[in-house]
Amino acid sequence: MDSLLNSNRPPVFCPGCSHEQVLHALDKALMGMGLAAKDVVIVSDIGCSGLFDTFFNTHAFHGLHGRALTYATGIKMARPDLKVIVTMGDGGLGIGGAHVLSSCRRNIDLTLLVLNNFNYGMTGGQCSSTTPQDAQVGSGFLNKLEKPLDICQVAGAAGAPYVARISTYDKELVEGLESAIAFDGFSLVDIWGICPGRYTRRNKITPKNIENDLAKLPDLGAYKISNAREEYGRAYRQEAAKLLPSGKPVRIETSCIAPQPGRLEVVVLGSAGQRIITAGELLCLAGAAAGCHAAQKSDYPITVMRGHSVSDIILSDTEIEYTGIGNPAVVIALAPEGVNRRKKMLTYLSPQTLVIKASGVELPPCQASIIEVDFKAEKIKSQDWALVALAVLAQQNTVLTMDMLKAALQLRFNAGQYETAIAMVEKAVVSLCRK
Amino acid sequence: MGLTLMEGNEAISWGAMAAGCNFFAGYPITPATTIYNTMLNLLPPQGGVCLQGEDEIASIGFCLGAAMSGMKTMTATSGPGISLYSEQISFAIGSEIPIVIVDVQRLGPSTGSATKGADGDIQFLQWSNTGGLPVIVLAPVDVKDCYLLTMQAFNLAEQYRCPVFIAANKEVSMTRETIDLDGLNLPQKIDRRTAAVDQSFLPFGVQDGELVPDFLPIGGDRLVRQTSSTHGADGYITTAPDQIAKMQQRLDDKLKKNISAFTYYDEYLVSGADTLVIAYGVTARAAMTAVKRVQQSKTKASLLILKTLWPVPEQLILEKAAPYQRVVMAEMNLGQYVRELQRLLTDKKIDFLGQMDGELIKPGQIQEVIQNG
Numbered sequence: 001m002d003s004l005l006n007s008n009r010p011p012v013f014c015p016g017c018s019h020e021q022v023l024h025a026l027d028k029a030l031m032g033m034g035l036a037a038k039d040v041v042i043v044s045d046i047g048c049s050g051l052f053d054t055f056f057n058t059h060a061f062h063g064l065h066g067r068a069l070t071y072a073t074g075i076k077m078a079r080p081d082l083k084v085i086v087t088m089g090d091g092g093l094g095i096g097g098a099h100v101l102s103s104c105r106r107n108i109d110l111t112l113l114v115l116n117n118f119n120y121g122m123t124g125g126q127c128s129s130t131t132p133q134d135a136q137v138g139s140g141f142l143n144k145l146e147k148p149l150d151i152c153q154v155a156g157a158a159g160a161p162y163v164a165r166i167s168t169y170d171k172e173l174v175e176g177l178e179s180a181i182a183f184d185g186f187s188l189v190d191i192w193g194i195c196p197g198r199y200t201r202r203n204k205i206t207p208k209n210i211e212n213d214l215a216k217l218p219d220l221g222a223y224k225i226s227n228a229r230e231e232y233g234r235a236y237r238q239e240a241a242k243l244l245p246s247g248k249p250v251r252i253e254t255s256c257i258a259p260q261p262g263r264l265e266v267v268v269l270g271s272a273g274q275r276i277i278t279a280g281e282l283l284c285l286a287g288a289a290a291g292c293h294a295a296q297k298s299d300y301p302i303t304v305m306r307g308h309s310v311s312d313i314i315l316s317d318t319e320i321e322y323t324g325i326g327n328p329a330v331v332i333a334l335a336p337e338g339v340n341r342r343k344k345m346l347t348y349l350s351p352q353t354l355v356i357k358a359s360g361v362e363l364p365p366c367q368a369s370i371i372e373v374d375f376k377a378e379k380i381k382s383q384d385w386a387l388v389a390l391a392v393l394a395q396q397n398t399v400l401t402m403d404m405l406k407a408a409l410q411l412r413f414n415a416g417q418y419e420t421a422i423a424m425v426e427k428a429v430v431s432l433c434r435k
Numbered sequence: 436m437g438l439t440l441m442e443g444n445e446a447i448s449w450g451a452m453a454a455g456c457n458f459f460a461g462y463p464i465t466p467a468t469t470i471y472n473t474m475l476n477l478l479p480p481q482g483g484v485c486l487q488g489e490d491e492i493a494s495i496g497f498c499l500g501a502a503m504s505g506m507k508t509m510t511a512t513s514g515p516g517i518s519l520y521s522e523q524i525s526f527a528i529g530s531e532i533p534i535v536i537v538d539v540q541r542l543g544p545s546t547g548s549a550t551k552g553a554d555g556d557i558q559f560l561q562w563s564n565t566g567g568l569p570v571i572v573l574a575p576v577d578v579k580d581c582y583l584l585t586m587q588a589f590n591l592a593e594q595y596r597c598p599v600f601i602a603a604n605k606e607v608s609m610t611r612e613t614i615d616l617d618g619l620n621l622p623q624k625i626d627r628r629t630a631a632v633d634q635s636f637l638p639f640g641v642q643d644g645e646l647v648p649d650f651l652p653i654g655g656d657r658l659v660r661q662t663s664s665t666h667g668a669d670g671y672i673t674t675a676p677d678q679i680a681k682m683q684q685r686l687d688d689k690l691k692k693n694i695s696a697f698t699y700y701d702e703y704l705v706s707g708a709d710t711l712v713i714a715y716g717v718t719a720r721a722a723m724t725a726v727k728r729v730q731q732s733k734t735k736a737s738l739l740i741l742k743t744l745w746p747v748p749e750q751l752i753l754e755k756a757a758p759y760q761r762v763v764m765a766e767m768n769l770g771q772y773v774r775e776l777q778r779l780l781t782d783k784k785i786d787f788l789g790q791m792d793g794e795l796i797k798p799g800q801i802q803e804v805i806q807n808g
Contacts, residue, residue, distance in 0.1 A: 009671070037658060038654070038655070038656055038657075038658065041653055041654065043500075053660070053662075054671065054672070057658065058658065059653045059654060059658055059659050059660075060658075060659075060660040060661065060662070060670070061500065061503065061653065061660075061661045061662075062661065062662040062663060062664065063496070063499070063526055063661075063662075063663045064522050064523065064526055064663055067492060067493075067496045067522075067523070069496075070488070070492065070493045070495075070496025070497055070499075070500065071496050071497075071499055071500035071503075072500060073486075073493075073496070073497050073500065074458070074460070074496065074497035074498060074499060074500025074501035074502075074503075074504070074506075074508075075500040075501065075503070075504050075653060075654070076500075077458070077484050077486065077497070077501060078458065078484070078500070078501040078504035078505065078506045078654075079504045079652075079653070079654040081654070082653075082654045098489050098490055098493070099489065099492075099493055099496075101489070102488075102489035102493065236479075236484075239479070240479035240480065240482070243479055243480040244480060245480040245481060246476045246477055246480065249439045249441060249445075249449065249616060250439060250440075251436070251437030251438070251439055251616070251617070252437050252438045252439065252440070252613075253437045254437075281440070281611065284440050284611060284613070285440060287613075288438040288440055288613050291438075292613075293438075293612070293613050294438075294440065294611075294612065294613045295610055295611065295612045295613075296610065296611040296612075297606075297609070297610050297611075298609075299550070302465065302549060302550065320612070320720075321720040321721070321723045321724040321727075321798075322720050322721045322723075322724045322795070322797070322798050323606065323610055323612075323717070323720065323795065324721075324794075324795045324797060326797070326798075
């Protein structure tokens with residue numbers, strides 16, 4: 001098997017840089033695994049580890065600082081057959097922390113090699129998320145104040161099933177890399193090494209020190225068992241295969257005749273839980289069943305289950321231009337929360353506007369004609385008031401007809417729900433008409 | 436035929452599917468969330484991929500990796516998310532990665548108002564990239580545009596290998612409307628041009644007479660290099676000024692020289708009008724009503740609706756404005772796109788109507804400016 005290193009671009013790391021040793025170890029690992037250049041993607045981060053993709057003659061992707069795992073995830077989801085290897089320094093680890101944690105949680109089959117040399121080599125040796133507190137680095141006293149991160153414990157806690165620490169100078173580095181790359185899932189190897197260009201100038205660090213420090217750290221073996229699970233991409237495809245394709249968007253054929261021509265605006269004012277938005281949708285569907293154009297906008301708080309719920313509906317026999325409410329033909333007022341939201345509009349209502357109002361809901365003085373409905377006396381549940389109000393409107397042959405409402409209910413609900421809704425509407429209308 | 440009731444965000448999603456989108460990643464944010472919801476319903480059962488990133492940066496990063504592996508990708512967000520996208524947008528521009536980016540604009544600045552509409556990102560979309568290179572921005576007026584312009588956006592991203600923005604607005608995206616899907620005049624689906632098997636391939640090499648490099652996916656038989664660094668045709672970092680200048684110029688030219696191929700607009704011409712109203716997005720609808728209302732009066736106005744906002748369709752604007760003495764521009768911000776008109780139409784009187792209060796600009800307000808300046 002031939003080397004996958006780029007013969008036209010020999011490595012140009014600083015003399016004595018640990019990265020160069022990792023580069024050759026990675027090449028040996030890839031050769032040992034019999035991987036061809038076209039089957040491998042090196043995704044490199046920013047900093048000295050970001051030079052890896054150039055020195056390999058494989059597929060290569062070099063992007064923004066800390067984001068290498070995001071590109072790698074996209075590549076692996078698109079091409080599950082590829083071996084995707086991410087090289088990142090301790091800098092990328094810090095700036096891209098959210099992506100590291102999420103990759104651990106996701107367990108997508110990527111190999112993350114952290115080329116950990118305890119400082120930002122390329123920008124002058126500033127402290128990183130792994131710099132020891134007693135180190136002398138280019139960030140003055142700042143690193144004294146922050147605890148270094150043991151990425152392996154963090155990754156294990158975040159769900160990575162393969163986590164390993166190794167020294168660049170370990171005789172088993174090649175085997176270590178091979179086993180991480182061969183692992184079916186997310187693997188992270190924290191590779192400690194020396195940065196002769198910046199770090200060793202003021203800090204005593206030797207292969208022996210690294211070996212001793214690594215030996216003192218907690219064992220990681222348990223994560224392999226506790227975090228063992230199906231690889232993300234495969235699990236994703238298994239879940240997706242169980243799903244049925246969603247149906248095509250429904251086409252509503254014209255089956256009714258609208259009672260009035262022109263543009264008609266309806267405002268439904270209520271509170272959370274009153275199915276105000278469903279009522280608005282029903283009105284749009286009713287309009288569409290009469291061949292009208294329809295538009296609906298809704299207004300409700302970001303938190304749900306309390307507060308106002310308002311729906312603005314426009315039905316028109318011509319294309320709807322402006323989607324705001326100018327002069328409503330109908331206002332349905334079912335709760336003070338909604339009424340308060342549109343107080344100003346209510347004071348300007350014209351005498352031609354019809355208001356259907358629930359008993360007990362106070363309106364500001366206005367010129368509109370008002371139909372009051374005592375829903376409570378009819379023992380109609382609050383969640384059905386909006387639908388019954390539409391039926392009352394249909395009884396008046398205003399905006400919609402009973403045929404249009406039935407067509408809308410048929411479009412919106414399944415057979416069982418439809419029967420219940422129709423029965424409820426008919427009973428309410430009969431009872432209300434009697435009064 | 437029959438009408439379908441659909442909100443703008445659903446139409447964007449269905450348009451994406453019709454264009455061949457097979458990869459979506461997003462992070463939930465009002466008022467863009469329903470695009471993600473819809474894509475999650477549509478893509479996985481068809482063998483596509485829909486992911487929820489840990490943040491916006493990851494979401495667009497997934498898309499860029501997938502796009503370079505041959506997928507047709509889309510992401511969707513609103514103001515706070517588009518801000519986070521910006522480093523990745525610069526990457527996609529400079530490294531010629533096709534992607535459709537939907538910005539469902541909400542009232543800013545910053546987190547602003549999640550449920551209020553605005554067109555406050557219009558200049559940001561063009562200038563959020565470091566380097567200041569051109570981008571394509573399309574602005575839908577209604578649910579129909581959401582469907583059609585999203586299809587066009589995919590085609591343009593494929594053709595020009597660049598990010599293409601849909602500058603939507605909460606007022607279009609979260610408004611449910613009827614649409615005649617069978618009556619749509621759908622564009623032909625266009626795929627990126629791939630390098631011929633019998634020709635040598637360089638990741639950013641451009642054939643004679645072309646401005647866009649041929650594509651090969653990461654993971655194919657021929658090796659592909661992608662990099663965010665300043666690169667030569669071979670995809671390796673370069674410091675050679677002539678190579679750099681050539682690349683930058685090509686990135687500028689590939690969109691600006693082809694703008695006539697994707698200048699989308701509508702117009703409503705009124706004979707005897709001496710004023711031209713120019714509008715885009717949801718405001719164009721109020722402008723249409725305003726123009727029709729004054730049609731029989733003494734102060735008549737025509738309407739030009741811009742659907743391609745960037746690169747600025749300069750030729751179109753100059754030609755369409757030529758017969759008029761005065762231009763009225765209305766937009767849901769305090770004066771962004773009007774700057775482009777002021778730059779171009781130096782011999783016209785330009786009256787501006789801007790509003791940034793979370794409400795739609797009303798037809799009456801535009802009518803007032805048409806009639807009284």
